[in-house]
Amino acid sequence: MFAKKRKIPIRIEQNEALIRNLSDQHSKIPIIEQDLKRRNAGYNGEKSIDYHLSFLDSKKYMIFNDLKLPLTPHHFQIDSLLFTPFYTLILEIKNISGTLTIDSEFNQLTRTYNGIDTGFSDPITQANRQKLFLQRFFYEHNLVLPPIEYLVVISNPSTIIKMAPGQRLLTTYNKIIHAQNLISEISK
Numbered sequence: 098m099f100a101k102k103r104k105i106p107i108r109i110e111q112n113e114a115l116i117r118n119l120s121d122q123h124s125k126i127p128i129i130e131q132d133l134k135r136r137n138a139g140y141n142g143e144k145s146i147d148y149h150l151s152f153l154d155s156k157k158y159m160i161f162n163d164l165k166l167p168l169t170p171h172h173f174q175i176d177s178l179l180f181t182p183f184y185t186l187i188l189e190i191k192n193i194s195g196t197l198t199i200d201s202e203f204n205q206l207t208r209t210y211n212g213i214d215t216g217f218s219d220p221i222t223q224a225n226r227q228k229l230f231l232q233r234f235f236y237e238h239n240l241v242l243p244p245i246e247y248l249v250v251i252s253n254p255s256t257i258i259k260m261a262p263g264q265r266l267l268t269t270y271n272k273i274i275h276a277q278n279l280i281s282e283i284s285k
Contacts (some may be wrong), residue, residue, distance in 0.1 A: 098155035103143060103162035109136050142192020142252035143176055149279045150177070157181060158283075166234050173230040179283070180243075186283065187231065187247040189224040193217070194253055199273065200261040207261075220249040221272060248282060249273045 112133040119126060143162070150160055159180040165172050177188040195210030204219040224247040235242045249272060251258060258273060274282055 098151070098153065098158060098160055099147075099162065100159045101161040101164060103140075103147060106136060106140055106163070109133065109140060112136065138192050139190075143190045145192070145252045146177065146188065146190050146250055146276055146279065149276055150179075152280055153179075153283065166231075168230055168234055169237065173227060173234075175227055175231070178231075181283075184244040184246055185231070187224055187227050187245065188279075189220050189227065189247065189249045190252055191220055191249060192252045193256060196257040196259065197251070198259055198261050199264075201264055202261070224249055224272070247272060248279070250276055250279055252276045 112129050115129050116126065116133070119129075147162065150158075153160075161178045161180075162176070164175045164178050166175070175187055176190040179186040179188065193208055195208045198207045198209065199219075199221075200207065204222050206217040206219055208215045208217060228245050228247050231245055232242060234240075251273065254275060254277060256275070258275070
C-alpha cells in the first residue's frame with residue numbers, strides 16, 4: 098500500500114536546529130518560528146490524510162507520499178500519489194483553518210480566520226499543474242500514460258469551504274473535498 102512513506106520534511110528539521118542554536122534575541126527567530134509553524138501545519142495535515150488512506154485495500158492501491166520527481170530542468174512535488182488499477186490520483190493536501198472562499202473568476206483562495214482575510218493561490222490550479230507535470234514526466238520517461246485525476250483535500254474537519262458570492266460551484270471546483278470524504282471519492 099504505502100510504497101513511499103511520509104517523512105518529516107528536512108526544512109522542519111533545519112528550522113528546529115536553527116531555533117535551538119540561535120540566541121533567543123536573534124532577529125531571525127520570529128521569521129524562522131513562523132515558517133516552522135506553517136510547515137508543521139502542512140506536515141500534520143498530510144499525516145492526517147495518511148490515516149484515511151490506510152483504510153484502502155493494499156492489493157488495489159499503491160501510495161507514494163511526498164513525491165519529488167525530476168522534470169527537466171527542474172523538479173516537481175506531489176503530496177500524495179495513488180496508483181489504482183484504473184487511474185492515477187494526485188492528492189494536494191491543505192491544512193488550513195477558518196473559512197475558505199473559492200473565487201473561480203480570479204483563481205484565488207481566501208481564508209478568513211479570526212476576522213483576518215489571507216489570500217492563497219488556487220489549489221485547483223496547483224493540482225492541475227501537477228497533473229500536467231506528471232503527464233510530461235510519463236512522456237519524458239517513455240512510460241504508459243494512465244488516466245490522471247486530482248483532488249484537493251482539506252485535512253482540517255472544522256474548515257468551512259464556500260464559493261465567492263454570486264458564483265456557482267463549477268465542475269472543476271467539486272474536486273475540493275474534506276478528508277472524511279476521501280475514501281468515498283476514491284471509490285467513485
